Amino acid sequence: xxxxxxxxxxxxxxxxxxxxxxxxxxxxxxxxxxxxxxxxxxxxxxxxxxxxxxxxxxxxxxxxxxxxxxxxxxxxxxxxxxxxxxxxxxxxxxxxxxxxxxxxxxxxxxxxxxxxxxxxxxxxxxxxxxxxxxxxxxxxxxxxxxxxxxxxxxxxxxxxxxxxxxxxxxxxxxxxxxxxxxxxxxxx
Numbered sequence: 492x493x494x495x496x497x498x499x500x501x502x503x504x505x506x507x508x509x510x511x512x513x514x515x516x517x518x519x520x521x522x523x524x525x526x527x528x529x530x531x532x533x534x535x536x537x538x539x540x541x542x543x544x545x546x547x548x549x550x551x552x553x554x555x556x557x558x559x560x561x562x563x564x565x566x567x568x569x570x571x572x573x574x575x576x577x578x579x580x581x582x583x584x585x586x587x588x589x590x591x592x593x594x595x596x597x598x599x600x601x602x603x604x605x606x607x608x609x610x611x612x613x614x615x616x617x618x619x620x621x622x623x624x625x626x627x628x629x630x631x632x633x634x635x636x637x638x639x640x641x642x643x644x645x646x647x648x649x650x651x652x653x654x655x656x657x658x659x660x661x662x663x664x665x666x667x668x669x670x671x672x673x674x675x676x677x678x679x
Contacts, residue, residue, distance in 0.1 A: 549585025
C-alpha cells in the first residue's frame with residue numbers, strides 16, 4: 492500500500508510537469524489568442540493520470556498543471572478569474588477518470604474498440620468541463636474583448652471553442668493511439 496502511494500505521488504509530479512512542458516515548448520503548442528488558449532498535447536498527461544488512477548489522480552494532476560500555468564505567466568485579471576480559469580478549469584480535466592473502470596475492463600478483455608470508445612468519452616468529459624470553466628470566465632471577465640455588437644457569450648464560445656475543440660480531438664487521438672499500442676500504460 493505504501494509503495495502504491497509513493498508511485499501515485501511520483502507519477503502525479505512527473506505527469507503534471509510533463510503537461511506544463513508540453514504546453515510551453517513552442518513547437519509542441521500552437522497559441523491561438525493573445526489572452527491565452529492554445530492547441531497542444533498538454534492535456535494528454537492529465538488524461539493518462541485520470542485513466543490510470545481515476546478521478547483523484549486526474550484532478551490532482553490537473554490542479555498542479557493549473558498552478559504551473561499560473562507560475563509560468565498566466566493571464567491574470569482577478570483572483571476569482573485566476574481560480575476559475577486555471578485551478579478549476581485544469582482540475583476538471585481529471586474528471587475523465589470517471590471512465591477509468593470501464594477502460595480497465597476493455598483493456599483486460601483486449602477490446603480495442605471499447606478502449607477507443609472509453610478514451611474518447613473520458614477525453615470529451617474532461618475537455619468539455621475545462622471548456623465550461625474557460626467559457627464562464629470568458630463571459631464574466633473577458634467581455635471587454637468582444638467585438639462591438641457581438642454578444643459576450645458568443646465571443647466566449649468562439650474564443651474558447653476555437654482552441655478547446657482541436658485540443659480535445661488531438662488529445663483523444665494521441666491517448667487512444669498510446670493505449671492501443673501500449674495498454675500496459677494504463678495498468679498500475
